[in-house]
Amino acid sequence: MNKISTLFKQATQANAHSSTYVPPALTSSLSKAKKTAHESNSQQGFYAVWLSDVHLGSIDCKAEFLLDFLNNTHCQHLYLVGDIIDIWALKKRVFWPDSHQAVLTKILELAQNGTQVFYIPGNHDELFKAYVNSHFRGITIAPDYVHQSILGKRCLMLHGDQFDSEVCVSRTYAKLGDHLYDVLLWLNRNLHHVRSQLGYPYWSLASYIKLRVNKAQQAINSFRDAVIRFADKQQVDMVICGHIHQPELSIHHSGERQIIYANDGDWVENCTLVVETLLGEFQLLKWDEQNKIPNIIERVETDQPLPTATFQPLQQPLQQPNQKVA
Numbered sequence: 001m002n003k004i005s006t007l008f009k010q011a012t013q014a015n016a017h018s019s020t021y022v023p024p025a026l027t028s029s030l031s032k033a034k035k036t037a038h039e040s041n042s043q044q045g046f047y048a049v050w051l052s053d054v055h056l057g058s059i060d061c062k063a064e065f066l067l068d069f070l071n072n073t074h075c076q077h078l079y080l081v082g083d084i085i086d087i088w089a090l091k092k093r094v095f096w097p098d099s100h101q102a103v104l105t106k107i108l109e110l111a112q113n114g115t116q117v118f119y120i121p122g123n124h125d126e127l128f129k130a131y132v133n134s135h136f137r138g139i140t141i142a143p144d145y146v147h148q149s150i151l152g153k154r155c156l157m158l159h160g161d162q163f164d165s166e167v168c169v170s171r172t173y174a175k176l177g178d179h180l181y182d183v184l185l186w187l188n189r190n191l192h193h194v195r196s197q198l199g200y201p202y203w204s205l206a207s208y209i210k211l212r213v214n215k216a217q218q219a220i221n222s223f224r225d226a227v228i229r230f231a232d233k234q235q236v237d238m239v240i241c242g243h244i245h246q247p248e249l250s251i252h253h254s255g256e257r258q259i260i261y262a263n264d265g266d267w268v269e270n271c272t273l274v275v276e277t278l279l280g281e282f283q284l285l286k287w288d289e290q291n292k293i294p295n296i297i298e299r300v301e302t303d304q305p306l307p308t309a310t311f312q313p314l315q316q317p318l319q320q321p322n323q324k325v326a
Ligand SMILES: [Mn+2]
Pocket: 082, 083, 122, 123, 124, 159, 161, 242, 243, 244
């Protein structure tokens, strides 16, 4: 653990005296690209950006893609919704390439140059839970947080690991799942290598399999239901989380109320994020490796009546996590 603390100290001290922030200019290749989220938003930037499950320090982290995105984006609020640094992976093996350091340096630079950065630790970086309700080099660390959208919506954000006991059958099952997931990511990594040699874009095998395995789909559904029930209890309009590496942006009903569920996915297999545009629209974006731009895969406008519900209202009483919402 000492090794990790020293590494983190060095990592966060790098580039301590960064230069004045200059919003990034569009590269010429972007002008040729098809109409995308980046093209329509990059000159003004986003109002808010949600990222989670980056897993810096893990061999599967797609740090280069995230760095490309961060270098070509500016936003007023940057929310880091957990599992940003993978302490579990670092405990097994210290892996810290330049690209991972560059992501961390970029985030610290944004925090020091006007972007409001919030960090909500997850389970892979729970070491930082000891620092909740404090500030670190311009970054506010909190257990959860309610963001006020441009159009006045209350958006609760949390990592999602607090629902593990509700969703997982047992710890053994969770552990087994973790190992299987490692194998899946290993396969994913090798397939990505072969595909890129053949000139094919990045494609997630892990994500493909998850959606086709019944048990995995059930776990995804019960996680979503647990998060929405909690958001309903908290009387918020939207909930934004991560944790299960399953990106989604969808609208649900609980009686008369409508709740938006957003899962910003991850940067291990899906390379996705959630944004609020300057017009108050929420979008789920996916990084396009070949064009170096994020594409919109789902969008929700909150100033208009929300469409039909897909969520079944509460069937059973909520087992509320111990955590109190700020
Ligand atoms: Mn997690």
